[in-house]
Amino acid sequence: MASDGRMRILEAAKALAESHDSVQGVTISLESVAQKAGLTKPGLMYHFPSKEALMLGLVDHAAEDWARRLREHTGQSSQDLTSFDRHRAYVTVATTAEVSRADYWIFSDALYHPKLSRAWSEHLGPWFDTTGLDDRAVSLLTAARFCADGAWMSEATGVFPSIDLAAVREHALALIDAAETANDPAENTSDNTETEVTE
Known part of the structure; x- marks a missing residue:
């Protein structure tokens, strides 16, 4: 109750x-x-x-809701997925979820109140973890995440929304594919071998 x-x-x-x-x-x-x-x-x-307790509750609820959407999309928890699959899930969910100005307000308010950012780190941090990955792979995954962040925030605020979110999603997913390739030693070795033979 x-x-x-x-x-x-x-x-x-x-x-x-x-x-x-x-x-x-x-x-x-x-x-x-x-x-x-x-x-x-x-x-x-x-x-x-208190008002602070209410805001903390709101942010925690919102962050947990995003994590829940990701779990439901993948059918798995974050620790059971590769970093690449976690990022694919986020890109897909962020570019298909129904969002509103209230979602943006709850997220952006954490910028001005550090205590409010803890919930985001706790619930979504594991989904964005890139520990142990190649630097190039990390930068590509970050670029893909930024695409997704910008997409849902633009949709939520109505400021310059995309005319084709599906295309944005495909480009972001392509960045993740490139990150996975960049992080695969076998792929990199194959690329280097082909270059040497061509020369």
């Missing part, structure tokens, strides 16, 4: 953020969220005793 109340509050806070005309204009208070959730302020504060 307590978890139901908590979820009701988080959904109310996100709905309030979504109702604003711009991301910059988003402001929420414990009073406004309580009213939106149909609770008294003390009822809300039973779950979130």
Whole structure:
């Protein structure tokens, strides 16, 4: 029952953020969220005793939701996948998920409040891990992730959205394929051998 109340509050806070005309204009208070959730302020504060606690809860919920989408897409947890497959999952999910201004607001607010960034690192950090990979592979995976980041943020804000997200997704996935090839010693050896023979 307590978890139901908590979820009701988080959904109310996100709905309030979504109702604003711009991301910059988003402001929420414990009073406004309580009213939106149909609770008294003390009822809300039973779950979130402060505005900071509410924001931490919102960010944690959003970050966990992204991780859940990735697990559902792959059918596996992050540790059971290669870095390349984890990045493929993120690119695919980020360019197909329904997102809103509220999603962008929750994500971007972490820029100004370091405590809020911890949830993103905790839930999505394992999906972006590139430990042990070749430097070129890491840079290509990062470029692919940046493509996906830009795609969903542009869709969420409505600022210069892509006219063909499918094409953007294919280019980002191609970067991941290139990263996997760059990180494969056998492929690199093969390329070098062919170059020497040609010369």
